[in-house]
Each structure stands twice: as C-alpha cells, then as structure tokens.
Amino acid sequence: xxxxxxxxxxxxxxxxxxxxxxxxxxxxxxxxxxxxxxxxxxxxxxxxxxxxxxxxxxxxxxxxxxxxxxxxxxxxxxxxxxxxxxxxxxxxxxxxxxxxxxxxxxxxxxxxxxxxxxxxxxxxxxxxxxxxxxxxxxxxxxxxxxxxxxxxxxxxxxxxxxxxxxxxxxxxxxxxxxxxxxxxxxxxxxxxxxxxxxxxxxxxxxxxxxxxxxxxxxxxxxxxxxxxxxxxxxxxxxxxxxxxxxxxxxxxxxxxxxxxxxxxxxxxxxxxxxxxxxxxxxxxxxxxxxxxxxxxxxxxxxxxxxxxxxxxxxxxxxxxxxxxxxxxxxxxxxxxxxxxxxxxxxxxxxxxxxxxxxxxxxxxxxxxxxxxxxxxxxxxxxxxxxxxxxxxxxxxxxxxxxxxxxxxxxxxxxxxxxxxxxxxxxxxxxxxxxxxxxxxxxxxxxxxxxxxxxxxxxxxxxxxxxxxxxxxxxxxxxxxxxxxxxxxxxxxxxxxxx
Amino acid sequence: xxxxxxxxxxxxxxxxxxxxxxxxxxxxxxxxxxxxxxxxxxxxxxxxxxxxxxxxxxxxxxxxxxxxxxxxxxxxxxxxxxxxxxxxxxxxxxxxxxxxxxxxxxxxxxxxxxxxxxxxxxxxxxxxxxxxxxxxxxxxxxxxxxxxxxxxxxxxxxxxxxxxxxxxxxxxxxxxxxxxxxxxxxxxxxxxxxxxxxxxxxxxxxxxxxxxxxxxxxxxxxxxxxxxxxxxxxxxxxxxxxxxxxxxxxxxxxxxxxxxxxxxxxxxxxxxxxxxxxxxxxxxxxxxxxxxxxxxxxxxxxxxxxxxxxxxxxxxxxxxxxxxxxxxxxxxxxxxxxxxxxxxxxxxxxxxxxxxxxxxxxxxxxxxxxxxxxxxxxxxxxxxxxxxxxxxxxxxxxxxxxxxxxxxxxxxxxxxxxxxxxxxxxxxxxxxxxxxxxxxxxxxxxxxxxxxxxxxxxxxxxxxxxxxxxxxxxxxxxxxxxxxxxxxxxxxxxxxxx
Numbered sequence: 001x002x003x004x005x006x007x008x009x010x011x012x013x014x015x016x017x018x019x020x021x022x023x024x025x026x027x028x029x030x031x032x033x034x035x036x037x038x039x040x041x042x043x044x045x046x047x048x049x050x051x052x053x054x055x056x057x058x059x060x061x062x063x064x065x066x067x068x069x070x071x072x073x074x075x076x077x078x079x080x081x082x083x084x085x086x087x088x089x090x091x092x093x094x095x096x097x098x099x100x101x102x103x104x105x106x107x108x109x110x111x112x113x114x115x116x117x118x119x120x121x122x123x124x125x126x127x128x129x130x131x132x133x134x135x136x137x138x139x140x141x142x143x144x145x146x147x148x149x150x151x152x153x154x155x156x157x158x159x160x161x162x163x164x165x166x167x168x169x170x171x172x173x174x175x176x177x178x179x180x181x182x183x184x185x186x187x188x189x190x191x192x193x194x195x196x197x198x199x200x201x202x203x204x205x206x207x208x209x210x211x212x213x214x215x216x217x218x219x220x221x222x223x224x225x226x227x228x229x230x231x232x233x234x235x236x237x238x239x240x241x242x243x244x245x246x247x248x249x250x251x252x253x254x255x256x257x258x259x260x261x262x263x264x265x266x267x268x269x270x271x272x273x274x275x276x277x278x279x280x281x282x283x284x285x286x287x288x289x290x291x292x293x294x295x296x297x298x299x300x301x302x303x304x305x306x307x308x309x310x311x312x313x314x315x316x317x318x319x320x321x322x323x324x325x326x327x328x329x330x331x332x333x334x335x336x337x338x339x340x341x342x343x344x345x346x347x348x349x350x351x352x353x354x355x356x357x358x359x360x361x362x363x364x365x366x367x368x369x370x371x372x373x374x375x376x377x378x379x380x381x382x383x384x385x386x387x388x389x390x391x392x393x394x395x396x397x398x399x400x401x402x403x404x405x406x407x408x409x410x411x412x413x414x415x416x417x418x419x420x421x422x423x424x425x426x427x428x429x430x431x432x433x434x435x436x437x438x439x440x441x442x443x444x445x446x447x448x449x450x451x452x453x454x455x456x457x458x459x460x461x462x463x464x465x466x467x468x469x470x471x472x473x474x475x476x477x478x479x480x481x482x483x484x485x486x487x488x489x490x491x492x493x494x495x496x497x498x
Numbered sequence: 499x500x501x502x503x504x505x506x507x508x509x510x511x512x513x514x515x516x517x518x519x520x521x522x523x524x525x526x527x528x529x530x531x532x533x534x535x536x537x538x539x540x541x542x543x544x545x546x547x548x549x550x551x552x553x554x555x556x557x558x559x560x561x562x563x564x565x566x567x568x569x570x571x572x573x574x575x576x577x578x579x580x581x582x583x584x585x586x587x588x589x590x591x592x593x594x595x596x597x598x599x600x601x602x603x604x605x606x607x608x609x610x611x612x613x614x615x616x617x618x619x620x621x622x623x624x625x626x627x628x629x630x631x632x633x634x635x636x637x638x639x640x641x642x643x644x645x646x647x648x649x650x651x652x653x654x655x656x657x658x659x660x661x662x663x664x665x666x667x668x669x670x671x672x673x674x675x676x677x678x679x680x681x682x683x684x685x686x687x688x689x690x691x692x693x694x695x696x697x698x699x700x701x702x703x704x705x706x707x708x709x710x711x712x713x714x715x716x717x718x719x720x721x722x723x724x725x726x727x728x729x730x731x732x733x734x735x736x737x738x739x740x741x742x743x744x745x746x747x748x749x750x751x752x753x754x755x756x757x758x759x760x761x762x763x764x765x766x767x768x769x770x771x772x773x774x775x776x777x778x779x780x781x782x783x784x785x786x787x788x789x790x791x792x793x794x795x796x797x798x799x800x801x802x803x804x805x806x807x808x809x810x811x812x813x814x815x816x817x818x819x820x821x822x823x824x825x826x827x828x829x830x831x832x833x834x835x836x837x838x839x840x841x842x843x844x845x846x847x848x849x850x851x852x853x854x855x856x857x858x859x860x861x862x863x864x865x866x867x868x869x870x871x872x873x874x875x876x877x878x879x880x881x882x883x884x885x886x887x888x889x890x891x892x893x894x895x896x897x898x899x900x901x902x903x904x905x906x907x908x909x910x911x912x913x914x915x916x917x918x919x920x921x922x923x924x925x926x927x928x929x930x931x932x933x934x935x936x937x938x939x940x941x942x943x944x945x946x947x948x949x950x951x952x953x954x955x956x957x958x959x960x961x962x963x964x965x966x967x968x969x970x971x972x973x974x975x976x977x978x979x980x981x982x983x984x985x986x987x988x989x990x991x992x993x994x995x996x
Contacts, residue, residue: 015543015547016547016551018543018544018547019543019546019547019548019551022540022541023521023524023525023548026525026528027524029528030524030527030528033532034531034532034725034743035725036721036722036723036724036725036741037722038720038722038740038741039723039737039740039741041738041740042520042737042738042741042778043737043741045513045779046516046517046521049513049516049517050517050521053514222536223534224535224536225534225536226534227532227533229532239537239540239541240539242539242540243534243536243540243541281540281543
C-alpha cells in the first residue's frame with residue numbers, strides 16, 4: 001500500500017472511532033440531562049451495539065495491519081501522524097485483548113449502573129447499587145489485566161488516567177501532602193471560622209441561571225460552541241473543539257455550589273475549545289490526561305475563582321444578580337466564606353485545602369477494592385470510617401457518603417487521584433505564570449484573557465500531541481508537589497492569620 | 499444454517515439497525531434542542547460515518563443472503579418474523595441500489611441543510627438555503643429512482659411515506675376536498691368572524707410551560723417515558739415505546755400555537771408509546787405510515803382538542819394558568835376562537851378547514867420540483883403566487899412563506915400530503931368510534947382514556963405489524979374522503995350558523 005493511501009485509511013479509521021465515541025457521548029449527555037427516567041433499556045441496547053461495532057472495527061486485524069505498516073515507516077511520518085500511530089497502537093494492543101462480547105456487556109452494564117446509582121443516591125440506598133458495582137469492580141480488575149498484564153490491577157487502571165502514575169508514586173505524593181496539610185488544617189481548626197451563613201440564603205434557580213451565563217462570559221466561553229445544561233452531578237462532555245457542553249446543579253440554599261461547578265467545568269471546556277484544529281477527529285483530540293485536565297478545571301475554580309482579586313472583580317455584578325441576598329456582604333467577606341476550611345462530607349463542595357483528603361479516602365478504597373482486599377459490600381462502612389479518620393466527620397447516610405460521586409457508576413476506578421495531581425500541577429503552573437507575566441492585574445479587572453492565553457499556549461493547544469508528562473514539563477517545569485503545599489500554606493496562613 | 503440461528507441473526511441485525519437509527523435520532527434531537535449554534539461540522543462527520551456504517555451493514559451481501567434464506571422458509575415463520583423479513587427485503591432491495599458514498603454524502607448534506615435552513619429562516623433569506631435545497635432536490639430525484647425505478651420520481655417518494663399513494667390518487671383526493679371546502683370557506687368569509695384577540699394577549703413562557711405539563715397529563719402521557727423540549731419547529735422523536743420526546747415552541751403573544759403543538763405531538767407520542775413490546779427494536783417498531791401517524795396527531799389536536807366538550811373540560815384549569823388573560827373569556831368563546839377560519843400564512847397555526855389548502859400548495863410545488871418543471875430558485879415566487887391563489891393571502895417574506903417548514907431541509911419531499919390524508923383518516927375513525935361507544939361523555943369530563951384505548955386497540959399496538967392500508971381498514975373501514983368533508987361541513991355550518 002502507498003503511504004498516502006495508508007494515511008487516508010488512518011484518517012478514515014479515526015473519523016469512525018470519533019463518530020462512535022460522539023454517538024455514545026450524545027446518548028450519555030441526553031441520559032444525564034433531558035431523558036425521562038424510564039428510558040435506560042433502549043439506550044442500553046444502543047450503547048451495547050455501538051460499543052460492539054466500534055470494538056469490531058478497532059480490534060480488527062485490518063486495523064492491526066494498517067498500524068503495523070505505518071509504524072514500520074514511522075521515519076517517513078510527520079510528528080502528527082507518528083503520534084497518532086503511536087497512540088492507536090498502544091490502544092490497539094490493549095483492546096485486542098478484550099473480547100468483543102465482554103466489551104459490549106461492560107458498556108451495557110455502565111448504562112444500567114448509572115441509572116441504578118442515580119436511584120440509589122436518591123433513596124440513599126447502597127443496596128440498590130451494590131450488585132452493579134460488584135460487576136463493575138470485577139470488570140475493572142479483568143480489564144486492568146488486559147491493559148497491562150505485567151502490573152498490579154490498580155496500577156494498570158491508574159496508568160490509564162495518568163500515564164506513569166502508580167500506587168508507589170501516589171503513596172509518596174499523598175504522604176508528602178498529608179505531612180504538610182494535616183498540621184495546617186489542625187491549626188486552622190483552632191481559629192474562629194469566617195461567617196459563611198450568607199452563602200446559604202435563598203438563591204432562586206432562575207437568578208443562578210443568569211449568574212451562570214455571566215460567569216461563562218467572564219471565562220470567555222463562546223456560547224455558540226459551548227452550552228450549559230443541568231444534571232445531578234456536574235460534568236463536561238467534549239465532542240470537539242467547536243462543541244463542548246458543561247453542566248451544573250443548582251441548590252437554592254447554596255450559591256457557591258453551582259458557582260464553582262460552572263467555573264470548574266468551564267475550565268475543562270476552555271481546554272477542549274482551545275485544542276488545535278489539526279488534531280480534531282483524531283485520537284489526539286481532547287485533553288492530554290485526566291490529571292492535566294483537572295489541572296485546568298481546578299486552576300480556574302480555585303487558583304483564579306477563589307482568589308481575592310477575581311472575587312473583587314466580579315462582586316459588583318454578583319450583587320446585581322442577588323441584590324437582597326448579598327446586600328450586607330463585602331467582596332472580602334465573600335472571599336473568606338468561599339475559602340472557609342471545614343472538614344465536610346461532599347467532595348465537590350469541599351474547600352481547596354481539605355479537598356485532597358476527600359481524594360485520599362477514595363484512593364484508599366479503590367486501592368483495596370481493585371487489590372481485592374475490600375469487598376463492595378463493605379464500602380459504606382470503610383468510607384464512613386475513613387471520613388471519620390481523615391476528616392473527623394460522621395457520615396449520616398450513603399447519599400452524602402459513598403454514593404455521592406458518579407465515577408464508579410461510570411466504571412472509572414483510578415480517576416480520583418487525578419484531581420489531586422491536577423491541583424498540584426496547577427499550583428506550579430501559576431507559579432511559572434507569575435514569573436513570566438502580570439497575572440493579578442488583569443484578573444483584578446475581571447480580564448482572564450492573559451491567563452487563558454498562557455494556558456492555551458503551554459497546555460491546551462497540544463491536545464494529545466504531546467505526552468502528558470511533556471505537557472506537565474512544558475507548563476510546570478520539573479513537577480514538585482512541594483510547590484502546591486507551599487501555595488496552600490501561604491494562602492491559608494494569610495487567610496487565617498496563623 | 500438452522501432456522502433458529504437465522505432468526506437470531508435477524509434479531510441481531512435489527513438491533514444494530516435500531517442502534518444506528520437511535521444514535522442518529524439522539525444527535526438530531528440534541529441539534530434541535532440544546533446544541534450550540536456553531537456545532538454542525540462535527541455532528542455532520544458523525545452522522546455521515548454512522549450512515550455509512552449502517553449502510554455497509556444493511557446493504558451487505560450477508561444481509562441479502564440471510565433475508566433470502568428466511569424468505570425461502572417463510573411458511574415456517576410466524577406472522578411477526580414473516581413481516582420483518584418482508585419489510586426488510588423491501589428496504590434491502592431499495593438500499594442496495596444506493597451507493598454507500600452517496601448515502602453518506604446525503605446524510606451529511608441533511609445535517610448542514612438543517613443548520614442553513616434555520617439560519618435562512620431566522621434572516622428570512624432564501625438564498626442562504628437555496629444551494630443546499632438544490633442539492634437535496636437532486637438527491638431526492640436520484641433516490642426516487644433507486645426506490646422504485648418504474649415510477650415517476652414523485653410517485654416513488656410519495657409511496658415511501660404512504661404506500662400505495664401516488665399523484666393520480668392525490669390529485670383525486672385533493673380535488674374532491676377542494677370541491678367541498680372552497681364553497682364552505684367562501685360562505686364563512688361572508689360571516690362575522692368570532693373574536694380571537696384574547697389568544698394574543700401576553701402569555702409568559704413559564705406559565706405556558708406549566709400548561710404544557712398539564713396538557714400532557716390530560717393526554718395521559720407518562721412523563722417517565724415521554725419528555726418535552728423546545729425547538730424552532732415542534733416535532734416528535736421516538737426512540738422506542740418507552741422513550742419518546744416531543745417538542746414545542748412558545749410564543750408569548752400566541753397561546754394556541756404551543757397548546758395545539760403539544761396536543762398534536764402528544765398524539766404522535768401516544769401512538770409510539772402504545773406500540774406493542776413484541777415489535778420493539780425491530781423494523782416493525784414505530785408507526786405504520788406517515789399518514790396513519792398524522793391521523794393520530796391530528797385526531798388529538800383537532801377532533802378532540804378543538805372540540806367544544808374538550809375545551810369545556812379543561813377550561814377551568816386553563817384559567818388557573820392564565821387567570822388575568824382569560825378572566826373575561828368563556829369556554830364557548832375559546833372554542834370559537836381556536837376554530838376561527840382565517841386563510842393565513844403559517845400551516846401549523848392554520849385552522850382545521852383551511853389547513854388542507856396549505857398542504858395543497860406544498861403538494862403542487864413538490865410535484866413540479868421533483869417532476870423537474872420547477873427550479874428551486876423559483877420556489878418563493880411560486881409559493882407566494884399559490885398562497886394568493888388558494889388562500890387569498892399576500893406572503894410578506896420567506897420566513898412566513900416557503901422557509902416556514904423544516905421538512906425539505908430534512909430531505910422530506912412527499913411527506914406533506916400525509917397531513918391531509920391523516921386528517922381524513924382521523925375523521926373516519928371518529929365516526930366509527932362514535933358508532934361503537936360514548937366518545938363525548940368522557941371527553942367532556944376531561945377523560946381521554948376511552949378514546950385512547952380505542953385508538954390503541956385499532957391502530958397503535960400494531961406498529962408496522964400490519965400494512966398501513968390494513969391499519970386504515972381496521973380503524974376506518976373502507977376509506978372515503980367524503981366522510982372528512984362531511985365532518986368539516988357539519989362542524990363549520992354549526993359554528994358559523996351557515
């Protein structure tokens with residue numbers, strides 16, 4: 001086969017994979033946003049078929065031969081095509097090991113599990129979700145063996161979300177953080193907490209919706225390419241760099257919850273919308289890794305969104321959306337309230353400092369679950385014990401405990417550590433950014449464009465053209481978790497006058 | 499191959515076809531409801547790939563061999579499987595003639611065209627839509643040759659929407675209607691029209707949304723299987739008998755527009771939700787033909803929804819949704835207002851009587867377009883001339899003229915006559931129903947369940963298990979358009995005291 005023809009086939013293959021992935025995404029988005037409750041059955045059939053068809057296509061010997069042929073001529077390929085072949089070969093080898101039937105069953109299971117999880121959460125009834133979760137864990141252990149049979153199962157899963165990261169690495173990372181965060185949290189616990197009661201006044205959903213529109217404007221999200229919807233659990237669905245959807249969840253007694261969900265998911269959306277055109281509809285489209293993705297969402301959410309200059313910039317507008325609720329509140333008080341450190345139950349509403357402890361609970365449980373030393377039936381008890389141990393809080397029910405997150409229902413085991421890694425990457429990016437330009441002047445005027453331009457240049461535009469570690473190098477220099485710990489120490493020492 | 503194995507393959511094939519169709523539907527629904535404007539490109543790629551994959555699967559020689567094998571043993575098949583094989587063979591022969599590349603191009607074109615049509619309508623600029631429409635017409639003429647090479651192209655297209663119907667039949671049908679409706683409309687024109695100004699008071703969208711929820715309740719649409727969304731042009735998307743979506747469009751200065759859209763689309767939804775389980779995920783799922791489908795939507799919209807007993811039943815509730823706007827209005831006045839006969843511009847807002855003239859305009863244009871005697875560029879002029887001739891109205895712009903409907907943008911030429919046929923089927927069903935049971939007693943108490951049960955029994959449950967003509971026979975007896983004309987004459991003679 002001529003090289004040109006092989007490259008045309010490569011592009012065709014990737015467009016097909018893109019199409020299957022997007023169809024799946026559209027159905028999932030629909031399920032989470034507007035689909036009526038009793039519609040899981042048909043959707044399950046469709047998702048199962050699409051997964052089977054995609055698998056049949058991708059795991060075929062024709063695909064293997066095409067990739068081999070191109071790899072043999074890799075010296076003749078430009079960087080774009082070489083990286084495509086490299087990534088596809090990597091996935092191909094893994095996928096080839098998964099029997100088509102198993103892959104379809106797994107896809108159908110995930111569809112059912114998400115439905116069951118929603119209902120279990122609604123009724124705070126873990127037993128409703130347990131059988132599905134047991135099957136998901138069994139599948140994940142099996143799949144881990146397909147991904148990388150040489151590794152311990154949880155290491156193999158972790159590597160799928162953040163290449164190069166394993167338990168040995170994370171044990172060290174979390175230990176280093178814990179060592180510096182635990183005394184900090186303890187010292188803060190002895191201080192008078194700032195008042196945050198005004199965050200829990202009545203904030204009507206309609207006004208919050210308008211506020212979300214405003215926040216998306218501040219983030220410079222182009223609404224002709226980025227929509228916002230409402231779901232039980234906020235998430236971002238990226239179809240391509242001209243079509244990204246974010247979602248949020250409004251609580252009328254909690255202004256900060258949706259506000260920071262919008263900024264967080266908006267950060268994911270910024271990333272996706274900035275990926276270069278040249279990698280669209282290929283395996284290199286989309287963010288580089290989950291850790292890098294979370295570094296961007298948490299950058300906007302915390303490093304910018306929970307900073308004093310940002311809050312001062314948007315506060316006058318905020319008071320127009322909520323004139324009565326915020327009549328007696330200053331920007332400074334708002335800043336203190338949304339940075340109040342309080343060991344709590346819900347990860348996505350946690351402050352920046354205790355957040356990592358929420359992640360550590362999940363990391364410990366996943367490590368044992370996938371390692372085979374914890375049974376699904378014992379998750380609630382273990383969860384509650386670890387929350388008591390790490391955060392000092394009593395979990396009153398599973399809705400606010402082990403049923404709060406959608407990740408496991410979606411089959412994602414090994415994702416959670418990405419949040420902590422991402423936070424740490426982000427802090428180091430900020431440090432570099434501050435060394436190169438004036439970050440806070442523009443932010444204090446509500447202008448995020450210099451920050452976004454820097455992130456686009458160092459992170460976003462590459463998509464997966466660079467390996468995750470290269471992106472981190474590019475934007476952080478040599479990664480050092482101590483920078484993150486230092487950032488937190490400085491911020492909270494000032495805030496709490498330690 | 500054993501018969502059992504062949505039947506298992508048949509079921510598998512139909513599930514795959516169902517999956518491709520549903521994925522396409524989910525993307526189309528998303529595009530029309532929540533997708534941001536600038537997202538057509540990626541969706542076009544996906545729809546193109548899915549169409550190509552589906553085509554490759556369905557038009558393969560393996561499919562042909564399987565269907566032949568089963569057809570050879572048709573005497574051993576039960577009715578369900580025999581009908582499946584019969585319908586699939588019919589489609590297979592047609593599809594086999596369409597080259598995969600053309601099919602993909604066509605799918606991508608439709609996606610682009612819908613986007614262009616929306617923009618063209620928004621700006622009332624036919625030129626924006628013209629090039630796409632020219633390509634759509636060319637494709638349709640070509641496809642007509644694939645569907646049935648022995649027929650004139652427009653006859654072949656008509657047959658796809660309503661098997662057995664062609665221009666000769668419709669010319670007679672429309673002439674018969676015209677003969678009786680034109681004098682009726684003329685006589686009404688000489689009478690004092692009822693007041694309908696109150697329909698155009700200010701009706702806030704939020705209140706209209708709640709009113710839609712109420713109407714869906716009256717229609718007994720189970721909200722766990724039927725959702726409502728908002729689109730430029732109302733439609734129904736049916737995924738299966740447990741997952742149907744309807745849409746509407748709210749105008750704050752027009753209460754009747756969305757009200758009758760909801761009842762109309764609700765009628766389509768009733769049909770789909772009542773189709774038997776045994777035909778789900780097969781080619782026999784869904785309504786029997788477009789004409790039969792429209793008979794159901796227009797049954798609920800007009801025969802029930804625009805009847806005095808129905809309006810009297812729901813009026814007290816309506817006044818709770820719109821207390822100020824309807825304070826000085828009686829049920830009887832409302833009934834007269836929504837049945838006001840007024841030759842007008844917009845088909846979906848037309849009264850029951852002049853509605854057929856709107857359809858005839860489109861029929862004439864399609865006949866000439868697909869027959870090759872009218873060029874796309876001349877559509878606006880012809881449209882405006884025919885509206886003047888048939889309805890006596892001046893079309894002020896293309897937004898309210900030839901750009902008002904989405905059908906052509908979706909590649910549907912030959913669909914419009916179904917609306918008129920459906921109306922006529924419905925009138926005859928009502929006559930039969932009245933002969934068998936008390937229709938108006940329950941309706942006057944707001945109870946539609948006896949009507950719905952009758953329609954379910956005679957029409958809905960079969961899906962495509964019966965041929966369209968059999969369904970019509972089943973519910974109407976021998977079809978006779980004079981029944982429809984008689985129904986209209988009686989209703990409007992009373993209303994206008996002729």
